Amino acid sequence: MSARSPRPIVTTETFTCVRCGLTVTAVAPDGHRRNHCPSCLHSQHVIDRSEGGPSECGSRMSPIAIAVLRDGGWMVIHRCTRCGELTSNPIRGDDNQLILMRMAVRPLAQPPFPLEAFGDL
Numbered sequence: 023m024s025a026r027s028p029r030p031i032v033t034t035e036t037f038t039c040v041r042c043g044l045t046v047t048a049v050a051p052d053g054h055r056r057n058h059c060p061s062c063l064h065s066q067h068v069i070d071r072s073e074g075g076p077s078e079c080g081s082r083m084s085p086i087a088i089a090v091l092r093d094g095g096w097m098v099i100h101r102c103t104r105c106g107e108l109t110s111n112p113i114r115g116d117d118n119q120l121i122l123m124r125m126a127v128r129p130l131a132q133p134p135f136p137l138e139a140f141g142d143l
Contacts, residue, residue, distance in 0.1 A: 040066045040082045050114035058085070058098060060116045067102045071109055079105050088113075088126045096122070 035048040039059035050056045058065040063085040070077035081104035089097040089110060097110040098117075113122060 037066075040064060050116060052115050054112070054114065056114050057111055058083075058100070058117075060114060061118055063098055063118060063121050065100050065109075065111070067105070067107065069109075071107060077107075079107070081105065083109065085121070085125060087128075088122060098122075098125075 036045050037048060038045055039062060041064035042059060042062045044059055044061050046056070046059050048055055048057075050060075057068075065083035065085075067077050067079040067081050067083050069075070070079070079102060081102050083100035083102050085098050086101045087099040089099055091097065096113045098113055100109045100111065101107070102109075
């Protein structure tokens with residue numbers, strides 16, 4: 023009789039998106055954990071960054087911007103709809119590319135200053 027190693031147990035942890043209701047796997051296709059919906063990019067406020075522990079807020083975190091790191095990685099910036107806390111989370115390979123691009127080009131499409139100011143330079 024040969025000794026067989028036990029097969030690894032695969033667990034699939036899921037959560038339901040607080041905005042669109044999609045059932046989302048907590049592990050993205052790249053093997054890293056995710057905390058936001060790949061369809062609408064919304065999240066839930068479960069960690070209090072300032073206190074370093076669980077948040078009692080529990081409200082929806084809306085994606086408001088994209089940040090690009092020095093190494094080229096992209097982060098989604100979320101703002102809590104109740105308390106206003108900001109967080110950043112890495113994008114995952116199956117995140118909605120249309121929403122990501124819309125957030126990335128928004129500052130160019132809607133600049134916070136009048137474009138006519140460039141004519142005076």
